[in-house]
Amino acid sequence: MIPLLLHSLGAPLGEPVADDFDFLHRLLYAPHFSLFDGGGAARYWRPLSRQIYYEVLAPLMLPQPGFIAALHVALLALVALLLYRALRASLGGPLAALAASFPLLMESTRMLIAWPSNFQDLGAMLFAVLAIHEAAAARLPTTLVALVASLLCKEQAAPAALLLPWLPAGAERRPRRRWLLAIAATVALWAVAYAWVWRGAHLQSPQPAGAAAPSWAAGYLWACGNAARAAMSLPVAASRLDALAVVGLLIVGFAVAAAATAPAARARLARVLPWALWGSAWFAAGALSLAVTYPDWLAYRGAFAAIGLGVALAALAGAAHPALAGALLALRLVLFALGPGPPPRVTGVAVERGALLDFPKLVRLQRAVGDTRRALHAGYPQLPQGAQVGLYNLPWMAEYAFGGSQALQVWYRDSTLRWVKSSDFLLRPEIPIVTIVEFEMMSDPSVALVAPDAMRQMTHAIVIGNEGDWAGALVRLDRADSLEPAAAARAFRGQVAGVRAVALADLGRLEAAEREARRSTLFYPRNPYAHLALGTVALRRGRLAEADAHVDTMLMTEPHYVPALQLREEIRQAGTAPKR
Numbered sequence: 001m002i003p004l005l006l007h008s009l010g011a012p013l014g015e016p017v018a019d020d021f022d023f024l025h026r027l028l029y030a031p032h033f034s035l036f037d038g039g040g041a042a043r044y045w046r047p048l049s050r051q052i053y054y055e056v057l058a059p060l061m062l063p064q065p066g067f068i069a070a071l072h073v074a075l076l077a078l079v080a081l082l083l084y085r086a087l088r089a090s091l092g093g094p095l096a097a098l099a100a101s102f103p104l105l106m107e108s109t110r111m112l113i114a115w116p117s118n119f120q121d122l123g124a125m126l127f128a129v130l131a132i133h134e135a136a137a138a139r140l141p142t143t144l145v146a147l148v149a150s151l152l153c154k155e156q157a158a159p160a161a162l163l164l165p166w167l168p169a170g171a172e173r174r175p176r177r178r179w180l181l182a183i184a185a186t187v188a189l190w191a192v193a194y195a196w197v198w199r200g201a202h203l204q205s206p207q208p209a210g211a212a213a214p215s216w217a218a219g220y221l222w223a224c225g226n227a228a229r230a231a232m233s234l235p236v237a238a239s240r241l242d243a244l245a246v247v248g249l250l251i252v253g254f255a256v257a258a259a260a261t262a263p264a265a266r267a268r269l270a271r272v273l274p275w276a277l278w279g280s281a282w283f284a285a286g287a288l289s290l291a292v293t294y295p296d297w298l299a300y301r302g303a304f305a306a307i308g309l310g311v312a313l314a315a316l317a318g319a320a321h322p323a324l325a326g327a328l329l330a331l332r333l334v335l336f337a338l339g340p341g342p343p344p345r346v347t348g349v350a351v352e353r354g355a356l357l358d359f360p361k362l363v364r365l366q367r368a369v370g371d372t373r374r375a376l377h378a379g380y381p382q383l384p385q386g387a388q389v390g391l392y393n394l395p396w397m398a399e400y401a402f403g404g405s406q407a408l409q410v411w412y413r414d415s416t417l418r419w420v421k422s423s424d425f426l427l428r429p430e431i432p433i434v435t436i437v438e439f440e441m442m443s444d445p446s447v448a449l450v451a452p453d454a455m456r457q458m459t460h461a462i463v464i465g466n467e468g469d470w471a472g473a474l475v476r477l478d479r480a481d482s483l484e485p486a487a488a489a490r491a492f493r494g495q496v497a498g499v500r501a502v503a504l505a506d507l508g509r510l511e512a513a514e515r516e517a518r519r520s521t522l523f524y525p526r527n528p529y530a531h532l533a534l535g536t537v538a539l540r541r542g543r544l545a546e547a548d549a550h551v552d553t554m555l556m557t558e559p560h561y562v563p564a565l566q567l568r569e570e571i572r573q574a575g576t577a578p579k580r
Contacts, residue, residue: 001077001104003336008110011342011359014065014072015366016410019117021403023054024061024410037201045197048152049120061116062373062411072113075126080104082129083307086136090169091275095318098325099279102310105332107233107339108299110359114366118300123153125304128160136169140179144186151190156304159285161187166281168274219291227287230302231309233335236354241338248331252317255324268319275315282308299358346371346439346446348526348557349396365401371447372402372437373411379449383434385416390436392422392450393491398439429456440490450492454484458496461503470503477503494524501533510537528554528561535567539574547571 016024019041026040027033039050060067080100087096103109103125112122127150134143143164150157165179197203214222226236232245286305293301318325340351342363350361376389383389389408391399399421402408408417420433436450457480465473477500484492497520504513514537520530535550548571554564 001073001080003333004076004104004109004113005073007107007336007339007341008114009342010344011110011114011363012065012366012370013069013114014061014067014116015114015370016061016065016116017362017366017369017401018403020061020115021406021410023050023117024058025403025406027054027058028410028413029415036197038203041203043204044155045194045201045203046120046152046154048149049123049154053119053123057116065116065370068116069113072119072122075122076103076109076112079122079126079129082126082133086129086133086169087275087311089136091272091315091318094322095314095325098318098329099310099314101329101332102231102306102314103303105233105336106230106303106306107336108230108359109303111298111300111357111362112303114359115362120154121156121300121303124150124157125307126150127153128157128304129307131161131164132167135164135167135174135179138170138173140174140182143179144182147183147186148190151187154304155194156286156289158187158191159288160282160304160308163278163281163285166278168278214294216291219294220288222294222297223287223290224284224305226297227283227290227302227305228309230299231306232332233339235358236297236299237352239353241335245331245335248327252313252324252328252331255317255320258320265320269316272315272319276312279308279311279313279315283312284308296356297354299355343367345442345444346395346398348441364395365398368395368398368439368446369401369407371445373407375445375447375449376408376411376435376437379435383412383414383417385414387416388418388420388431388433390420390422390425390433390450390452390455392425392436392438392455393441394422395439395441425455426459429459438489438491440488443488443490448486448488448490448492450486450489451484454480454492457483458492458499461499465499465503465506470506473503474500490523494520494522494527495529497523498527498529498533502529502536505533505536505540510540513537526553526557528558528564532563532567535564539567539571544571544574 022040024040033051033055035047035051036045038044039047039054041050044050057068057071080103083103084096084100087099090096091099112118127146131143131146131150134146147157147161147164151161161183162180164183165174165176167174229236232249234241234245283305286308287302290301290305313328314325317328340353340360343351343360346364346368350364353360355361391402402419405418408419409415420431425431425433425436433452436452436455438448438450440446440448457476461473461476461480464476477496480496481493497516501513501517501520504510504516513533517530517533517537520527520533524530531550531553535547535554538544538547538550547567551564551568551571554561558564
């Protein structure tokens with residue numbers, strides 16, 4: 001657990017975000033508690049990891065998110081301990097420990113301890129490994145109880161459950177036919193109950209909306225490939241780490257093949273072959289239910305299947321030569337350590353590594369949500385009923401983290417509260433709002449509160465400026481600055497300075513416009529108004545290449561920004577700018 005915790009230091013572990021608000025909101029405002037619906041989810045029935053988990057732990061999630069993370073850490077450690085105990089008698093202590101380390105040394109496993117919602121996967125793993133542990137001891141009743149608990153956390157356990165009768169450990173004490181019938185009957189009863197709840201609660205298909213459905217084989221290969229990459233701490237997108245992983249696995253593979261020519265190694269391989277086959281089958285079964293999620297890969301989804309992959313690789317490598325087991329562990333430690341740490345600041349755009357959501361993206365969202373919650377409660381311990389709160393300069397793809405207005409309603413325990421998007425407020429500045437939550441990229445904390453009247457003055461300045469009254473716009477911009485004295489509202493100050501720079505440029509005051517635009521970029525580096533002003537100044541002074549570069553900067557973040565496109569046309573008409 002130590003590498004996992006060290007590689008997670010600095011992250012806001014346990015901070016509720018996104019899906020968590022679906023379940024917390026349901027607990028607060030549903031007319032009655034029921035185990036026979038989605039519990040706040042629209043697509044799945046997972047009563048143990050949804051209704052029961054949130055019913056028990058919801059009171060601690062907001063005031064003590066660290067407790068939730070600590071609980072998940074303890075449960076993940078229990079997963080590894082149970083798996084080790086189930087394998088130790090057959091594989092020996094070192095190889096059992098190597099196999100059990102797979103869930104602990106996955107870059108994406110950090111999401112299981114960081115995000116309360118991921119108890120669905122952690123719980124499914126925990127109870128599935130408990131079922132393996134009990135099956136290895138040939139205890140059918142407790143195996144079935146653990147299996148049911150795993151299924152009620154997440155349906156990913158269903159295909160893998162049918163492998164329990166073939167578990168190599170304790171096989172001589174298990175009547176296989178009886179076990180197979182009992183487990184198949186358990187899974188069948190769960191499936192019938194799932195279908196009944198799914199239909200009665202009007203749950204939706206898990207296929208992502210608008211996704212192009214591939215063939216079943218293509219979706220399954222996609223799921224297996226991504227699960228295997230996750231098990232080796234590789235991102236979905238190709239990266240420089242791929243070569244290291246491929247070379248390391250090839251060395252292990254060639255060494256196993258070479259060792260197979262030695263009589264002693266062949267005997268060891270023959271003894272562990274059932275485990276290698278069983279582990280491979282578990283991996284294949286664990287990836288089966290993930291095919292329907294195409295093309296939206298979430299990095300933590302591969303952890304369940306990785307249990308089987310770890311068993312297979314540890315058994316084969318250790319049987320060939322003990323040094324190979326050590327090499328496999330070293331390779332995984334290196335790949336794990338080279339994975340990205342938690343981002344220290346909220347950035348405008350997340351680093352893209354191929355997954356819809358991975359650990360750095362999750363931390364980015366958690367920081368934004370946590371900073372918003374603390375800033376609002378500090379400025380407004382209570383909000384009046386029906387209050388509206390603005391969101392301004394929201395990071396790209398971060399709106400999902402707030403669950404619509406559910407986060408605000410959960411924080412203040414008031415279902416009448418609403419978020420107001422910046423686009424709505426800018427179009428209708430007369431909307432009554434209490435305050436505006438402004439996001440400050442690359443700052444800590446990442447949130448400042450802005451006075452609505454100050455924002456209204458800036459909005460009016462833009463409107464009348466576009467109508468040609470840039471002198472009047474300057475007056476309103478000065479008012480905006482005076483109404484928002486908070487030094488923390490850097491993005492707002494940068495926006496005001498950028499609009500002022502455009503006004504000054506239009507009025508022909510080029511030196512003042514350039515000075516104000518440079519000031520704007522110190523607060524808000526990619527402010528389109530600042531770069532529009534700088535581009536205009538450069539064009540007026542004949543620095544056409546420089547003007548073109550400022551257009552590039554604007555179009556990088558807003559490809560259809562009309563003023564930037566108009567400025568580019570002016571540059572082209574000047575006759576010296578390159579055609580694009």
